[in-house]
Amino acid sequence: MKKADLDWANIPFGYMRTDYNLRYTWRNGSWSEGVLTSDENIPMHMAATCLHYGQEAFEGLKVFETKAGDVVVFRVEENAKRLARSSSKILMEPVPEDLFIEAVFKVVNANRRFVPPYGTGASLYVRPLVIGTAAQVGVKPAGEYMFITFVTPVGPYFKTGFKPVNLIVEEEVDRAAPLGVGDIKVGGNYAAGLRASTRAKENGYTEVLYLDAKEKRYIDESGPANFFGVTKSGQYLTPKSDSILPSITNKSLVTLAEELGMKPERRPIDVEEIFDFAEAGCCGTAAVITPVGSITFRDRKVVYAKDGKPGRHCTELYQKLTAIQVGDAPDKHGWVRRVPG
Numbered sequence: 001m002k003k004a005d006l007d008w009a010n011i012p013f014g015y016m017r018t019d020y021n022l023r024y025t026w027r028n029g030s031w032s033e034g035v036l037t038s039d040e041n042i043p044m045h046m047a048a049t050c051l052h053y054g055q056e057a058f059e060g061l062k063v064f065e066t067k068a069g070d071v072v073v074f075r076v077e078e079n080a081k082r083l084a085r086s087s088s089k090i091l092m093e094p095v096p097e098d099l100f101i102e103a104v105f106k107v108v109n110a111n112r113r114f115v116p117p118y119g120t121g122a123s124l125y126v127r128p129l130v131i132g133t134a135a136q137v138g139v140k141p142a143g144e145y146m147f148i149t150f151v152t153p154v155g156p157y158f159k160t161g162f163k164p165v166n167l168i169v170e171e172e173v174d175r176a177a178p179l180g181v182g183d184i185k186v187g188g189n190y191a192a193g194l195r196a197s198t199r200a201k202e203n204g205y206t207e208v209l210y211l212d213a214k215e216k217r218y219i220d221e222s223g224p225a226n227f228f229g230v231t232k233s234g235q236y237l238t239p240k241s242d243s244i245l246p247s248i249t250n251k252s253l254v255t256l257a258e259e260l261g262m263k264p265e266r267r268p269i270d271v272e273e274i275f276d277f278a279e280a281g282c283c284g285t286a287a288v289i290t291p292v293g294s295i296t297f298r299d300r301k302v303v304y305a306k307d308g309k310p311g312r313h314c315t316e317l318y319q320k321l322t323a324i325q326v327g328d329a330p331d332k333h334g335w336v337r338r339v340p341g
């Protein structure tokens with residue numbers, strides 16, 4: 001198939017119109033058939049619960065073209081499970097795992113000409129979401145839901161690419177409470193953090209690093225990504241917390257770190273420990289790994305990337321993960337699935 005006419009190596013991380021999106025509706029106890037449409041708008045009642053009471057959950061995953069020309073998706077089952085868990089926690093109808101996978105395959109196939117060519121560093125980002133669509137003015141679940149999946153070709157999340165970014169520890173804003181919804185992928189968490197990340201950018205930082213809301217002592221995560229540190233002895237450390245999103249990228253990096261002999265550990269990480277790390281990184285589907293160049297905490301700043309270059313461990317993990325994602329390295333763990341065409 002002829003590829004779309006795009007400058008693949010220079011596309012931004014943003015929305016671009018493609019050919020189709022796919023929609024299913026939950027009504028009267030069952031999911032409808034999927035409907036492909038080119039319409040980018042959603043007709044919706046103004047009293048829909050997603051607009052008033054935050055009944056919205058989403059996912060993000062990436063599709064790549066391999067050297068052999070196959071189209072592959074990374075750990076789609078994990079995203080399927082997480083969306084179901086996110087939906088259930090805010091009392092929306094969970095999308096069954098097989099329906100989710102079917103949706104991803106269908107929408108990718110319908111937009112195959114937008115899958116970036118192998119070797120460009122770009123990928124096709126898949127964004128599934130579930131919203132409560134029925135009208136309610138009293139606070140209760142909608143009872144009617146829409147499951148939409150759209151795609152957009154993307155370049156790297158951070159404009160600087162695989163270059164170190166600068167974080168600031170956030171102490172005035174909490175993103176999520178310990179018993180709240182910080183552990184599921186819902187839009188409300190982003191609304192809660194928007195003022196913090198916007199202020200950080202205005203002050204010259206790339207993103208914030210949140211602390212746990214209860215004690216203000218342990219590292220939670222960055223705005224849109226999990227956090228990890230690498231100690232001077234080469235150990236991979238990542239926060240254990242009830243208020244962070246269980247990142248699939250992080251889970252994969254833990255496996256790879258184990259293989260690299262980095263003795264990965266998930267445990268509460270005191271913010272003071274940042275001063276002892278040799279390297280640090282942010283990780284998530286969008287950013288993969290973004291090496292952290294510096295972290296500012298109150299009037300102190302720790303610099304990891306002294307020569308402006310990412311550290312050895314971040315680079316090694318990044319290369320190992322991206323090689324598996326595009327099919328260049330053996331898929332020992334069964335993470336990559338071919339999208340049947």
Ligand SMILES: *Cc1c(COP(=O)(O)O)cnc(C)c1O
Binds near residue numbers: 185249
């Ligand atoms: C999506 C997301 C991540 C990254 O998760 P991945 O599964 O690796 O993409 C991390 N933190 C938050 C808050 C997120 O929404």
